[in-house]
Amino acid sequence: MCQNPNEHKLNPSHFEGSTEEKQTAQEVDGGFAAYTQGMKFFDPHVHMTSRTTDDYQALADAGVVAIIEPAFWLGQPRTGLASFKDYFASLVGWERFRSSQFGIKHYCTIGLNSREANNEALAEEVMEILPLFLQKEGVVGVGEIGFDDQTAAEEKYYRAQLELAKEMGLPVQVHTPHRDKKKGTERSMAIALEHGLAPHMVVIDHNNEETVKSVLDQGFYAAFTIYPFTKMGNERMVEIVKQYGSERIMVNSAADWGISDPLAIPKTAALMKIKGISDADIQKVTYQNALDSFAQSGQINEKDFIDGLEIDQSLKFNGNTVLRGGQAPRVDKNSIFIR
Ligand SMILES: [Zn+2]
Numbered sequence: 001m002c003q004n005p006n007e008h009k010l011n012p013s014h015f016e017g018s019t020e021e022k023q024t025a026q027e028v029d030g031g032f033a034a035y036t037q038g039m040k041f042f043d044p045h046v047h048m049t050s051r052t053t054d055d056y057q058a059l060a061d062a063g064v065v066a067i068i069e070p071a072f073w074l075g076q077p078r079t080g081l082a083s084f085k086d087y088f089a090s091l092v093g094w095e096r097f098r099s100s101q102f103g104i105k106h107y108c109t110i111g112l113n114s115r116e117a118n119n120e121a122l123a124e125e126v127m128e129i130l131p132l133f134l135q136k137e138g139v140v141g142v143g144e145i146g147f148d149d150q151t152a153a154e155e156k157y158y159r160a161q162l163e164l165a166k167e168m169g170l171p172v173q174v175h176t177p178h179r180d181k182k183k184g185t186e187r188s189m190a191i192a193l194e195h196g197l198a199p200h201m202v203v204i205d206h207n208n209e210e211t212v213k214s215v216l217d218q219g220f221y222a223a224f225t226i227y228p229f230t231k232m233g234n235e236r237m238v239e240i241v242k243q244y245g246s247e248r249i250m251v252n253s254a255a256d257w258g259i260s261d262p263l264a265i266p267k268t269a270a271l272m273k274i275k276g277i278s279d280a281d282i283q284k285v286t287y288q289n290a291l292d293s294f295a296q297s298g299q300i301n302e303k304d305f306i307d308g309l310e311i312d313q314s315l316k317f318n319g320n321t322v323l324r325g326g327q328a329p330r331v332d333k334n335s336i337f338i339r
Pocket residue numbers: 045047070072144254
């Protein structure tokens with residue numbers, strides 16, 4: 001029956017594959033969920049404001065139990081302080097409610113993003129309202145702040161916000177530039193140290209192979225964004241964990257209004273599992289390190305989400321709900337019928 005000794009290792013439903021490698025490829029194409037059963041994930045960087053309720057449902061189905069939404073720009077510059085105010089208010093208000101309706105615990109970081117730091121007149125006004133929002137419940141850090149074009153104005157407001165974080169005892173979520181990344185990352189870390197921030201209170205984001213060693217050596221947390229259709233896919237992430245281990249490393253989706261994948265974390269966990277990374281290491285880089293770093297804010301209690309939030313889609317937020325006239329909560333997202 002089985003002439004090929006390798007076939008003993010194969011799952012019968014994948015017998016068309018004559019080698020284990022082929023079987024793996026088929027299973028990966030068949031979906032990540034088979035590898036992530038029972039796993040729980042914490043995405044410390046995802047801009048849900050620009051995503052749909054379908055994404056929330058998919059995140060919940062994939063085992064994402066908690067997320068952090070950093071404040072950032074909207075794809076076009078804001079023209080006044082009121083837009084910032086409403087945006088910050090939505091991060092601690094409506095968006096948190098919307099997330100709860102899918103059983104996901106929602107936290108946020110509040111800050112003036114690097115791009116809009118370049119509008120100095122407006123930046124000054126934003127700086128004045130930041131302390132008010134940073135004191136709100138569920139705000140777990142100052143972020144995402146740092147450099148984009150590495151201008152003098154960006155540096156000025158990065159420094160001012162580091163001081164704010166230090167005063168308030170909050171972690172910092174640092175966006176590193178996509179252009180001239182190595183230099184921008186080194187500069188971001190040097191300035192944080194210059195302001196007396198403890199490296200363990202600073203999460204350096206959007207790392208790659210060029211930056212990771214220095215970030216870890218200096219004691220910072222190193223976050224990695226998995227970008228689809230770019231070089232930083234999750235296969236590279238697997239290699240990074242193989243090389244550097246799981247200490248102070250975390251994965252995020254940074255999903256926003258651009259081409260991005262909110263399921264980047266569960267997919268990466270599945271690939272890590274396939275590639276032989278231990279469950280303990282997977283748990284650290286897809287859950288625990290994000291929790292540990294941002295829990296330093298004193299604003300995260302794991303008990304609030306570890307067993308799942310109670311979902312009640314009949315609840316309202318200022319009279320508004322996620323349901324539209326007569327809708328019942330969606331139960332099986334794979335069903336062909338839309339009722
Ligand atoms: Zn972001």
